[in-house]
Amino acid sequence: xxxxxxxxxxxxxxxxxxxxxxxxxxxxxxxxxxxxxxxxxxxxxxxxxxxxxxxxxxxxxxxxxxxxxxxxxxxxxxxxxxxxxxxxxxxxxxxxxxxxxxxxxxxxxxxxxxxxxxxxxxxxxxxxxxxxxxxxxxxxxxxxxxxxxxxxxxxxxxxxxxxxxxxxxxxxxxxxxxxxxxxxxxxxxxxxxxxxxxxxxxxxxxxxxxxxxxxxxxxxxxxxxxxxxxxxxxxxxxxxxxxxxxxxxxxxxxxxxxxxxxxxxxxxxxxxxxxxxxxxxxxxxxxxxxxxxxxxxxxxxxxxxxxxxxxxxxxxxxxxxxxxxxxxxxxxxxxxxxxxxxxxxxxxxxxxxxxxxxxxxxxxxxxxxxxxxxxxxxxxxxxxxxxxxxxxxxxxxxxxxxxxxxxxxxxxxxxxxxxxxxxxxxxxxxxxxxxxxxxxxxxxxxxxxxxxxxxxxxxxxxxxxxxxxxxxxxxxxxxxxxxxxxxxxxxxxxxxxxxxxxxxxxxxxxxxxxxxxxxxxxxxxxxxxxxxxxxxxxxxxxxxxxxxxxxxxxxxxxxxxxxxxxxxxxxxxxxxxxxxxxxxxxxxxxxxxxxxxxxxxxxxxxxxxxxxxxxxxxxxxxxxxxxxxxxxxxxxxxxxxxxxxxxxxxxxxxxxx
Amino acid sequence: xxxxxxxxxxxxxxxxxxxxxxxxxxxxxxxxxxxxxxxxxxxxxxxxxxxxxxxxxxxxxxxxxxxxxxxxxxxxxxxxxxxxxxxxx
Numbered sequence: 001x002x003x004x005x006x007x008x009x010x011x012x013x014x015x016x017x018x019x020x021x022x023x024x025x026x027x028x029x030x031x032x033x034x035x036x037x038x039x040x041x042x043x044x045x046x047x048x049x050x051x052x053x054x055x056x057x058x059x060x061x062x063x064x065x066x067x068x069x070x071x072x073x074x075x076x077x078x079x080x081x082x083x084x085x086x087x088x089x090x091x092x093x094x095x096x097x098x099x100x101x102x103x104x105x106x107x108x109x110x111x112x113x114x115x116x117x118x119x120x121x122x123x124x125x126x127x128x129x130x131x132x133x134x135x136x137x138x139x140x141x142x143x144x145x146x147x148x149x150x151x152x153x154x155x156x157x158x159x160x161x162x163x164x165x166x167x168x169x170x171x172x173x174x175x176x177x178x179x180x181x182x183x184x185x186x187x188x189x190x191x192x193x194x195x196x197x198x199x200x201x202x203x204x205x206x207x208x209x210x211x212x213x214x215x216x217x218x219x220x221x222x223x224x225x226x227x228x229x230x231x232x233x234x235x236x237x238x239x240x241x242x243x244x245x246x247x248x249x250x251x252x253x254x255x256x257x258x259x260x261x262x263x264x265x266x267x268x269x270x271x272x273x274x275x276x277x278x279x280x281x282x283x284x285x286x287x288x289x290x291x292x293x294x295x296x297x298x299x300x301x302x303x304x305x306x307x308x309x310x311x312x313x314x315x316x317x318x319x320x321x322x323x324x325x326x327x328x329x330x331x332x333x334x335x336x337x338x339x340x341x342x343x344x345x346x347x348x349x350x351x352x353x354x355x356x357x358x359x360x361x362x363x364x365x366x367x368x369x370x371x372x373x374x375x376x377x378x379x380x381x382x383x384x385x386x387x388x389x390x391x392x393x394x395x396x397x398x399x400x401x402x403x404x405x406x407x408x409x410x411x412x413x414x415x416x417x418x419x420x421x422x423x424x425x426x427x428x429x430x431x432x433x434x435x436x437x438x439x440x441x442x443x444x445x446x447x448x449x450x451x452x453x454x455x456x457x458x459x460x461x462x463x464x465x466x467x468x469x470x471x472x473x474x475x476x477x478x479x480x481x482x483x484x485x486x487x488x489x490x491x492x493x494x495x496x497x498x499x500x501x502x503x504x505x506x507x508x509x510x511x512x513x514x515x516x517x518x519x520x521x522x523x524x525x526x527x528x529x530x531x532x533x534x535x536x537x538x539x540x541x542x543x544x545x546x547x548x549x550x551x552x553x554x555x556x557x558x559x560x561x562x563x564x565x566x567x568x569x570x571x572x573x574x575x576x577x578x579x580x581x582x583x584x585x586x587x588x589x590x591x592x593x594x595x596x597x598x599x600x601x602x603x604x605x606x607x608x609x610x611x612x613x614x615x616x617x618x619x620x621x622x623x624x625x626x627x628x629x630x631x632x633x634x635x636x637x638x639x640x641x642x643x644x645x646x647x648x649x650x651x652x653x654x655x656x657x
Numbered sequence: 658x659x660x661x662x663x664x665x666x667x668x669x670x671x672x673x674x675x676x677x678x679x680x681x682x683x684x685x686x687x688x689x690x691x692x693x694x695x696x697x698x699x700x701x702x703x704x705x706x707x708x709x710x711x712x713x714x715x716x717x718x719x720x721x722x723x724x725x726x727x728x729x730x731x732x733x734x735x736x737x738x739x740x741x742x743x744x745x746x
Contacts, residue, residue: 105713233711234744245743248672254718275675464722466742467710500660517744583718583737597723 002026003213004066004533006104008215010130012123014197015056015115018629024109030536031157031640033110033507033544034066037094037551039081042112042489043090044644049651053085053189054171054196056116062103062162062202063111065509068290069104069210070218072529073521074511075228076101076290078185084195085189086173086351086406087427090449093190094506096289096297097183099204102160102573106206110260117198122150122163125204135200142166142344143178144465150203154321163201165192165346168397171195172404174351174429178343179556182297182313186348187448188428213535221528226293229520230470238296238513239286239406241274243317248273250317254583256436259380260324260357261423261572264580271330274298274486282336294513300336306383307337314384315349321432322353325574327360328380338386345394350453354608355403355410356389361421364642367414374398390395423572425450430572436464436580437603438485443614446569449555457498458516461489467520487599488610490616500548507551541574550639557631560653569615579606625655632657662686665733667693672740676683684731690714691727694738704739713740 004022011020032038039061040418051057060082065556067075078100084091103111107128120135132418133581138146143165150161159477160180168175168191168528185191212218237245250256257264270276277283277300281647288295301311315323315335323338324330342349362368363378368572375394376399378385392400405479407422407429421428428451435442435452437444445452461469464483473483473490476497482490498516501523508530514521523541530539539547559568570576605611625633632655636645648654665684670677678701684693693712698704704712714721715738721729731737 232742232744233707234742237741237743239744248675248677248738249713249715249743250714252670252718253720254742269676273675275672279675460744463720464711465720470722486723513744565708648693 003211003535004031004070005207006107006109006210008108009110009112010108010125011112011114012130012132013115014113014117014121014199015133019130019132021108021128021130029066029109030534031547032551032554033504033547035063035077035507035509035562036079036081036094036503037507037547037572038110039063039079039092040554042079042110042559043083044182044558046114046373051218053083053088053193053555054195058193058196060113060190060193060197061110062100062102062450064109065507067529067533068509069101070533071222071291072510072533073222073229073291073293074289074514075509076292077506077509077511078103079506080177080190081184082193082419084191084450085171085192087188087451089512089564090555091188091190091563092450093185093556095177095179095183095185095189096292096511097179098290099160099162099179099183100354100509101290102204102206103206104206104210106204107208108271110439110448111202111265113199114198114261116196120198120200121471122201122203123199127206127208131564132378138200139169140166144181144344146201147181150201154203156205159203159205160476161201161203164194165344165394167345167394168192168195168227170319170394170404172393172396174348176346176348178346181289182299182317184343184348187350187455191346212533216298218529218607221525221532225514225525225529227522228522228525229293229514229518231520232466232518234518235294235520238294240288241278242275242298243297244272244274244315244320247320254581255437256325257434259328260326260361260421261434261574262361264437265583266325266330269325269328272324272332272335276332279425280332282332289511292511296513302333302336302612305333307333310334310340310395312338312340312343318432319349319353319499321523322350323356323386324434326353326357327386328357328388331381331383332522333448334383334386338390341387341394345357345390347394349404349428350431352393352572354423355393355407356386358407358410358418358422359399359403360385362414362418367416367418372399374627388424404636406586420577422571423574424452425570425572426568428452431455431574435571436575436606439488439605439610439614440485440494442571442605442611443491443618444498446571446611446615447495447618449559452571455512457495458512458519459494459498461498461519462494472519484597484600486603487597488613489599489616492621495618496621497545499552503548503551504544507548509640519609533550546639550641553631553636553639553641555638557648557657560630561651564629566615566619566627568630571611576605576608576611577591580604628655630655659696659713668736669693669697669732670736670738671701673701673736677738686689688731690716690721690729690731690737693731694727705706707741711742714738715740
């Protein structure tokens with residue numbers, strides 16, 4: 001068995017029923033570092049261009065991180081990849097929990113699902129043995145019922161279950177895959193792809209172990225990574241209050257997306273914050289993913305009142321905005337209940353909240369009426385509206401069937417200007433980051449191959465609020481002064497470095513909180529751990545970041561092959577064309593420009609011209625053609641992606657040199 | 658801005674728990690963020706325990722690092738919110 005890997009990949013063709021374990025080509029995996037990177041390579045090779053994302057020719061890949069299953073801190077991540085049904089483009093989702101480590105303990109690093117089963121099935125993987133089992137009894141069950149049924153049927157409470165709920169079965173375009181109840185591979189509709197394959201669940205149990213090549217050296221690198229991670233005080237707040245610790249801060253900054261991104265603040269935001277979950281007694285447990293050293297994940301439960309008994313993982317920061325403030329409410333019990341519905345029906349809370357608030361704004365404007373909704377009054381914050389619509393969406397019933405395709409499709413169907421408050425780009429609902437006030441984020445969201453969200457390139461460092469972030473910006477740009485979010489200067493450089501690092505983080509299997517949020521695990525430390533674990537010594541940090549760039553370019557190439565160009569790299573209409581109110585009148589007077597920042601051209605991005613300037617610099621930095629956004633033969637060749645360049649060339653989709 | 662000799666009043670919101678502790682402070686004209694922090698740091702356990710790098714200071718909706726840091730001058734009616742640092746969401 002090779003070091004760090006289980007050493008095998010598993011191909012399952014659901015059309016033919018063929019189960020084919022294959023030896024892992026570690027050299028090829030390591031060229032793409034693993035997980036997200038190797039998945040992207042497999043997508044490129046296995047999915048024909050133009051394939052229907054919900055057709056049998058799409059493939060669904062579960063790829064474990066190369067360090068997953070070891071003691072490397074936060075190494076519990078798994079990447080689920082496919083062609084995305086919401087965007088028709090590249091899709092990867094990273095998920096925590098313990099499922100990935102279990103897959104490696106069961107003997108497989110990668111699981112590739114092809115084809116479509118004739119009837120509902122689930123897959124059982126136990127210590128190398130693989131069965132395709134009938135899932136007629138599971139079809140229609142929610143995530144909890146499904147997971148419990150499988151645990152019960154196997155008589156093993158430790159089995160790790162990845163499954164879809166009714167939303168995935170009904171091909172809701174933001175259906176998630178839930179891992180062991182609480183961890184979601186959520187964005188972009190991976191659950192719909194699983195549903196389209198008639199695959200209800202993948203249950204995994206393994207008793208194997210992962211060994212590393214140089215244990216002493218690995219241990220030292222791991223201990224250094226742990227110590228470095230704890231240097232930033234946010235490691236402690238993350239444990240105490242989870243991701244929703246940030247709610248009150250971001251509200252104070254006037255950047256907490258509320259009322260469908262019409263406002264950057266909401267009164268009493270504290271009531272949907274991490275500290276409030278603790279103080280009001282909703283928080284029952286703190287949980288960590290495999291090998292986590294932060295444990296930011298929450299477990300909350302409601303003890304009394306109208307939603308008594310509601311429980312589940314989270315709610316995370318994103319959910320507090322998407323299902324709370326974005327829908328005009330700070331009723332935390334309502335958010336916990338709505339979060340529970342999303343988790344048991346198997347839906348992404350970000351997109352689910354986005355379709356509800358889009359409908360609420362349409363209702364306020366008189367474009368959507370009770371006639372459309374079957375009598376539900378969609379006033380802001382109305383609990384019946386939020387919970388009722390989520391039920392309808394998961395079942396694709398009534399107005400829910402219109403919303404189940406996401407806001408782009410819903411706005412297209414309703415029309416009458418509703419595209420202007422459909423907060424999406426590429427067909428994906430934007431995650432809860434106010435990109436008008438953070439220029440690096442705006443650029444990162446516009447160029448993200450899967451659509452506008454923060455889980456591809458997290459540029460927290462640009463805010464300059466923490467020493468680690470300022471030092472990083474100084475390292476990337478040569479000057480700490482660029483750690484400032486209201487300038488166009490150096491955004492391309494900052495975004496590209498974070499793209500590289502985030503891709504490497506995902507691929508190795510670590511959580512981005514350890515690298516680009518907390519700065520403790522540097523590329524050098526990542527490289528040290530990876531080298532000691534695999535016994536392969538070529539990962540000095542530049543090599544690691546270059547491998548990250550190779551992944552990013554391959555993902556980009558996937559989209560180019562599908563026809564994407566520069567015109568697809570844009571931001572939601574509202575966030576490019578409507579001005580956000582400043583956090584306070586005082587704050588506006590005390591603008592950054594007035595504080596000796598001549599490079600602060602604007603308080604917020606409010607025109608395509610600003611985005612275009614950053615896009616020009618970004619494409620040029622990448623060596624892509626800035627007019628079309630297409631890659632060049634040399635750029636791809638330099639990254640050892642010559643065969644990708646050749647295929648794009650044959651299709652006429654390479655830029656001229 | 659023209660300096661006057663009149664003292665200024667600044668509101669402090671200390672987020673040491675979910676809902677902030679609100680303190681109104683009177684300062685000499687020309688006072689800066691560091692003067693305000695020096696004045697309150699002894700009175701709050703929360704501030705005593707955390708160093709500058711562990712705190713996030715937001716003045717009228719802007720992080721002080723995006724202004725002039727601890728040297729940012731204060732004006733009458735300013736609102737300064739103080740949080741422990743946090744990251745990730």
